[in-house]
Amino acid sequence: MGLIERAGAVLEPESDGPNAAANDLAIVRPEAFDIDFGALAAHGYYNSADRSSRLSLELRAAKRALLRRTGLRNAAGERKLVRKGGRQRNLVLFTSARPGEGKTFCAINLALSLACEDDVEVLLVDADAPRPKVRALFGLGESRGLSDCLADPDLVPEGLFLKARQAPLCVLPEGRETGRPAELLAGPDAQRFFTALSTAAPGRLVLIDAPPMLATAEAAMLARHVDEVVFVVQAGETPAAAVASALDEVLEANQNVSLLLNRCLIGEAGSYYGSYEDYDRNAAPAGLSKGAGILRGSTDG
Ligand SMILES: Nc1ncnc2c1ncn2[C@@H]1O[C@H](COP(=O)(O)OP(=O)(O)OP(=O)(O)O)[C@@H](O)[C@H]1O
Numbered sequence: 001m002g003l004i005e006r007a008g009a010v011l012e013p014e015s016d017g018p019n020a021a022a023n024d025l026a027i028v029r030p031e032a033f034d035i036d037f038g039a040l041a042a043h044g045y046y047n048s049a050d051r052s053s054r055l056s057l058e059l060r061a062a063k064r065a066l067l068r069r070t071g072l073r074n075a076a077g078e079r080k081l082v083r084k085g086g087r088q089r090n091l092v093l094f095t096s097a098r099p100g101e102g103k104t105f106c107a108i109n110l111a112l113s114l115a116c117e118d119d120v121e122v123l124l125v126d127a128d129a130p131r132p133k134v135r136a137l138f139g140l141g142e143s144r145g146l147s148d149c150l151a152d153p154d155l156v157p158e159g160l161f162l163k164a165r166q167a168p169l170c171v172l173p174e175g176r177e178t179g180r181p182a183e184l185l186a187g188p189d190a191q192r193f194f195t196a197l198s199t200a201a202p203g204r205l206v207l208i209d210a211p212p213m214l215a216t217a218e219a220a221m222l223a224r225h226v227d228e229v230v231f232v233v234q235a236g237e238t239p240a241a242a243v244a245s246a247l248d249e250v251l252e253a254n255q256n257v258s259l260l261l262n263r264c265l266i267g268e269a270g271s272y273y274g275s276y277e278d279y280d281r282n283a284a285p286a287g288l289s290k291g292a293g294i295l296r297g298s299t300d301g
C-alpha cells in the first residue's frame with residue numbers, strides 16, 4: 001500500500017485497488033506529535049498529571065460555561081446529542097483588548113483540559129499571524145496552516161492538522177507568512193472555510209487564538225466568523241476604557257461574548273487564574289451591558 005505525502009500529512013489510500021493512489025480516495029491522517037506536559041508545566045500551563053492543581057480546578061469552571069454556551073453540554077454538564085450534519089455553535093475565538101493579557105494561555109489551557117479530562121475533541125487554531133505562539137509552546141516546527149488554507153481554498157484543512165497522541169487534540173498552526181492576513185480574512189473564502197471547519201466535525205470544539213482587538217483589524221474580522229467570543233481581561237492591568245472600547249468593537253462583530261478574567265489574585269491562597277464570580281461583583285467595565293456574558297467560575301478564593 002503506497003503512502004502519499006501531501007500538505008504536511010500522510011494521505012493513505014483507502015484500498016489497494018486500481019485507484020488506490022488517487023487523491024480523492026485518500027483518507028487524511030494528520031501528522032502526530034507528543035504533548036510535552038512537563039515543558040508546558042514549566043511555563044505555568046496545564047499538566048494532565050496534576051488534575052487537582054488550582055489551575056485545573058479553575059479551568060473546570062470556565063470549561064463548564066464554555067460547553068454550555070456552545071451547546072455541547074447541558075446545564076447539568078451532560079453531553080448533548082449533536083446533529084449529524086449542518087452547523088453547530090462550535091467555533092470559539094479568544095481575543096482581548098491589548099497584547100499579553102493571556103489569550104494564548106487561556107486557549108491552550110482550555111484546549112488541553114477539555115481534551116484530557118472531558119474527552120472533548122478539540123481543534124486549536126493559531127489565528128494570531130503577527131505573533132503566533134501555539135507551535136512554539138507545543139515544540140512544533142514550522143508547517144503549513146491557517147494562512148495556507150485561507151489562501152488556497154482547495155487545500156484540505158485536515159491535511160494540515162497536527163494531532164496529539166495522548167488526547168483528542170489537533171493543532172492547526174498559523175501557516176506561512178502571507179503579508180496579507182486581513183485581506184485573506186475579509187475574502188469570500190474565509191467564511192466558507194470556517195463554516196467547513198464547523199460542519200466537518202459537529203462535536204468538535206474549535207478554539208481560535210486571535211490577536212488583540214486594539215492592535216489589529218484581524219480579531220474583529222475573525223469575530224464575524226465564529227459562534228462565541230471569549231474576551232480575556234488581565235485583572236487589575238487593563239484600563240477599563242481600553243476594555244470598553246475593545247468590547248464595543250467585538251460586540252459590533254459578534255453578540256455572543258463572554259469575559260474571562262485572567263491573572264486574578266483571590267483570597268489568601270493567591271490564585272493566579274480567573275475568578276469570574278469576583279469580576280461579576282466588582283465594577284464591570286462599560287460595554288458589559290451591551291450583551292457580554294461572563295464565563296462563570298466557582299472559585300471564590
Ligand atoms: N494566568 C496566568 N498565570 C501564569 N502565567 C500567565 C497567565 N496568563 C498569562 N500568563 C503568561 O503571560 C504571558 C502572556 O500571556 P499570553 O501569551 O497568553 O498572552 P496573549 O494575550 O496571548 O499575548 P499576545 O497578545 O502577545 O498574543 C505568557 O508568558 C503567559 O505564559
Ligand SMILES: [Mg+2]
Pocket residue numbers: 103104105128131133209210
Ligand atoms: Mg497570544
